[in-house]
Amino acid sequence: MKLDHVYHTYSKKTPYQFEALKDVTLTIEEGTFTALVGHTGSGKSTLIQHLNALLLPTQGQLTVNGVSIEANKQPKNIKSLRQYAGLVFQFPEYQLFEETVEQDVMFGPLNFGMKPEEAKKRAHEALHLVGLDESFYSRSPFELSGGERRRVAIAGILAMQPKVLILDEPTAGLDPQGAKAMMSLFVSLFQQGMTIVLVTHDMELVYEYTDHVVVMQEGHVLKKTTTLDFFLTPIEGYPVMHPPFLQLLLLVQAKGIDLPFDQIKNLMQLITYLKEIQRWPV
Numbered sequence: 001m002k003l004d005h006v007y008h009t010y011s012k013k014t015p016y017q018f019e020a021l022k023d024v025t026l027t028i029e030e031g032t033f034t035a036l037v038g039h040t041g042s043g044k045s046t047l048i049q050h051l052n053a054l055l056l057p058t059q060g061q062l063t064v065n066g067v068s069i070e071a072n073k074q075p076k077n078i079k080s081l082r083q084y085a086g087l088v089f090q091f092p093e094y095q096l097f098e099e100t101v102e103q104d105v106m107f108g109p110l111n112f113g114m115k116p117e118e119a120k121k122r123a124h125e126a127l128h129l130v131g132l133d134e135s136f137y138s139r140s141p142f143e144l145s146g147g148e149r150r151r152v153a154i155a156g157i158l159a160m161q162p163k164v165l166i167l168d169e170p171t172a173g174l175d176p177q178g179a180k181a182m183m184s185l186f187v188s189l190f191q192q193g194m195t196i197v198l199v200t201h202d203m204e205l206v207y208e209y210t211d212h213v214v215v216m217q218e219g220h221v222l223k224k225t226t227t228l229d230f231f232l233t234p235i236e237g238y239p240v241m242h243p244p245f246l247q248l249l250l251l252v253q254a255k256g257i258d259l260p261f262d263q264i265k266n267l268m269q270l271i272t273y274l275k276e277i278q279r280w281p282v
Contacts, residue, residue: 001028001051001085001164006060008046020046021057022219028212030163033196035206035227038216044199047216048166051197052085053078065163079112086162090169092153093146101127101144102137105155112160119159126155130185147178154185164195171205183209204243207231 008021020043028034036044049055050062053075062069065084067077075081089095098104102123109119127136130151136144141152150170157165167186171179187209190196198210206213206227213230215222215238223235231246242250 001065002026002063003047003050004061004063006050006057006062008043008050008055009058012058020219021050024060024219024221026214026221026224028195028197028214030195031193032212033190033210034198034212034214035210036197036199036214036216037201037203037206038222041218042216043219044216045168048087048168048197048199051164051166052082052087054087083112083160084162085164085166086157086160087166088154088157088168088170090172091150092157093141093149096141096149096153099140100138101132101141101152104141104152105159108156108160122159122161123155126159127152129158129189130155131181147174147181150174150182151185158189162194164197165189166197166199168199169201170198171200171202203241207243207246 003024003026006021006024007019010016010018010020022043024043024047036048038044046055050057050069051064053064053069056069056073057071059071061071064081067075067081069075069081096104098107102120105123105126106116106119109122110116114122124134124137127133132148132151132155136148136152141149144152154170165186170186171182174182183205186196186198196210198205200206210227212224213227214224215230215235217238222238223230225233231240231242234240
């Protein structure tokens, strides 16, 4: 996926005109797990909605899976493009509407012209991927827990078998166990060859799961780099909140002690474990 001098302006030629993207040139390589970070209003959500043509650039162009998306021109192959790049909005469970889980997950494939038998097969495969078995098929989505509803919503995207999965704060509102389970699902998809784009403010998720980071600020791409470089190399004008174990690493290194990352990470995991077991009487 490649963006070439892309601009996007909301409410153009009105008193509410706002330039959300400004001269964005960026390539997201296939087979990467890329974090998109930046302060609220930096343009992250606007950018990801361009990746499957939910929004069109007001200037510049994109190339996604060989399809060119130009300023104010609706792409001809928009259905294939949206099958290629699946977008999961923040709190996707709010978009569920069918009577049963099975029907909700089938909706996307049916809408793209798939026969009911094939759509049902895709729905079952996608539900299996997100950890929901056949006991969920006939249940109402609105009777499920919040985490289960989110899995159903994600299954609806996966049923279209995208090559790229774009996630906007996918762990928002989940407890730590639910967030970890959700991220484990995305790691599994990544290991199967899917390209992942993750919008998040959680620096622990960035360090733990991603391999590249795109930093946005005021509609611009401030920097694109590897995850390790993002945390270790200061970015002028963009202070990074390090995960606790990295804060400890930097403190130790500042004292002149060369301690590998893995040792610091293992130490922090041990400290967390000891704190946890202290909460429970033996």
